[in-house]
Amino acid sequence: KNEVEQSPQNLTAQEGEFITINCSYSVGISALHWLQQHPGGGIVSLFMLSSGKKKHGRLIATINIQEKHSSLHITASHPRDSAVYICAASYNTDKLIFGTGTRLQVFP
């Protein structure tokens, strides 16, 4: 069964800390997505990757195809980074299969 697992479920950090959120998935994905869900519910796509590493500002996403694992890193975290971060995978179909999300709270 194609599934996506995320850890941790909840994460608290002090401002400035380096944060890592992990995602594992089943074999055969065509792409792995990282998304951010704001407290109001809106969803924003952060990254889509199928290999290697991508960077945007303080956010870095990596994927290891052999280990079926992806990580999202946030450097120099800030309270405005507080949100739910969601990993989602596509398995050569149209649909995205979502993880349960990681709730991040960054305190000043």
Place this chain on the structure above:
Amino acid sequence: EPEVTQTPSHQVTQMGQEVILRCVPISNHLYFYWYRQILGQKVEFLVSFYNNEISEKSEIFDDQFSVERPDGSNFTLKIRSTKLEDSAMYFCASSDTLTTDTQYFGPGTRLTVL
């Protein structure tokens, strides 16, 4: 920057009533999706739509659900006879190509079935 829009932002309805949720995808996008998120649960795929027909649907998307692109801009999700368990946030998304491309999400419609 182009964005996906959804209306209404919140819909309250009585069980058994029909509801139509509306979405305006990004104008040059070709692939359209509906997802739902029951409160406290993960986001779930409902349906994808391309070239004026459903390309994939989940087990959730039964005969009570339908989608339509009635004109060149709107993309709608209809629930024929709502049930209490249809209460959820419904998200529309669009992409330029298939799911190997980024999907852009609308702000969601919160549906409450009483």
